[in-house]
Amino acid sequence: MYLGKAITEKDPSLLDPKNPAEFAELVNLHHRELLIYARALTQETNIARDIVQEAFIVAYEKVNTFDVTRDFSTWVRGIVRNKWREWYRKNKRYEFTDSDLSLIEYDVSAWQSERATGNSNVFEALELCLERLPENLREAIQAFYYEGQSGDEASESLGVAPAAIRKRLQRARTLLKECVDGKLGKEGHALSFDRPPSSNPKI
């Protein structure tokens, strides 16, 4: 039985998904970043978890078609994207362009790469960045995300207008993004786009 624990000290880049034990390690290694990716696409945690689970199951079933010279995390992210497209076709509740997808892909591929190469992961970077956030912004983030308050509740507890809370949250996310990018040294990650993705037509 593979209980989700790291069972070898093997270089993550050499893990073979065709080996069941190593497949389990790859699930451990990549599931959190894929959850962020799927949640950013679906905006719902439970659906994101379903999509990530289905993607890993498909990956396992089709593992014999996987080209071992390729990057497993890119391949599974592609499967997650396919699963999300299926879901999005049936549940089109919001607009999502290919350009949006490119921007999200760009960051998630960097985060996955950092994790796989054994460097700091995005959650560690976020923790450091949260500490550096200005007090008023950190309070808003704490109330809204970590205490689960609604915008109105946060507004009441912090004694500011709801519009100000929304603005603070947005501002905090912008600053956190810049900080996380800096912490993860985005320039040096293994997976890279040659140019920043833009609103190019679909290929």
Place this chain on the structure above:
Amino acid sequence: MNPDSHSKDLNPAQDRLMDALLAEDARLGKGRDQELINSILLNTVNAPVDITRHQPFARPPIFTTADWLKMAAAVFAIASLSVVWLNKSGAGKTQASPKQKEIFFVVNYLDDHQAGPAQPRVDRKVLLSAAPGEKRFLPVTSNVTKSVSTFEFAQIDLAPPSTEFGPSINDLSFLSANKTSFKVAANATTHTTEGKVVYSGDVKLKHNDFELTADSLVMDKPGDSSEVPLFKALNATLVQRTGAYQTAADAISFDPVSGELVAKGVHHLLDHGVEQVLENQALIVVFNANQYIIEERYASPNR
């Protein structure tokens, strides 16, 4: 971190990503989603075989061996009694009764009527699988058929009935434009017993999003959907329909599982007409959605 710096607000997609990151961090911090991992593993590497592979319940036998022996004994006894009775009654002697002759005549008549005029023998297996009027081919290992270089399956006229066995170009009608979102043209096609189609010589694959040319291309037989099936093309070039991206590579394959076009051994990569500097030719470039990713060699090459 200075909140008064002149950072622009995030693009809505990036804002959504940071929102997802914060939500995930609030949910589990730096830890694992152990419940999700367990669920994935239970459906993959730890899946119980009896659950994943449906096996109907074995039915208990209706008759046991002892039952069969009893029935055999009963049949034997009845047969023996019949023989004794026939011997006593004089039946079964050399002279046949008129009634028996009549029965024999009727059976003969029916046989002749069914057979009708003499016809060549036809392989029963072929007939069984063919619908009325449908053309079927015997399975063969491979058979090469020439076609014109500008051939497109959606436009080809039906050829006169083939006198030879094996697949002809008409077999490829499953690629018709009505059914699929792509077309393939080639100088020659070959079918394999594994259900693949091999195109060789000036191969062109036209898709709504891209056009691919190659020396040869191997493709899985398309299913009922309009999705492009798995294919691998050798010595290929890929041009996005709008011309934004072009690449030339030793091989380009399409992976329907991840929906990605994967170019390996890339010689050139033009991005909006600008040649991209590639550090080596072993690069893998993955195209998906509206972007490409240069994927550095991640796995050990000798694995």
